[in-house]
Amino acid sequence: MNLQERELSRETKFVGKIISVDVTQVELPNGQKTEREIVTHPGAVCCLAINEQNECLLIKQWRSPLNRLSIEIPAGKLDATDESPLSAMKRELNEEAGYQAGYFEELNNFFSSPGFSDEMLTLFYCDTLTAAKTKLAADDDEFLEQMWVDLATAKQMVADGEIVDLKTLFALSYWETMQLRSATNG
Structure with a gap:
């Protein structure tokens, strides 16, 4: 069965600092x-940053859409259409936490909420963290x-509802899998 929708028209209804909102007319299979309402986003990056004590860096910040404090891994949006995800991640790690890393590995790309948004995130792993020379x-x-x-502690924070951010939950799942593999490989 062909599940593809065919876009007939698109109209931008809102353009903001971070997102825009389009309404498309589509023909169903x-x-x-x-109609489909689509939030367009330039893309974002996030990272599972692990220090020498095998601890994960988390960032606390207020999130207005949630009307609550959120605890998340370091993250941010791509600032320019030509900014690479790695460059954006290095910048965000420095801006949000004052760190640089000697090693980055791209783990995965995923969509935050594909039912209404095209935001794609790139998840990185980094370690060998040092204080940035210039914050x-x-x-x-x-x-x-x-x-x-x-x-x-991170798993307990998830169980207690302190960590509710999807990118962070995803990264913590990766971290747990990495630790399980390390333990079984010895």
């Missing part, structure tokens, strides 16, 4: 027509606090 300033509207936690 059965020939019927409907970049965080965005004017960002107020951040950092913390380091081991895997057991």
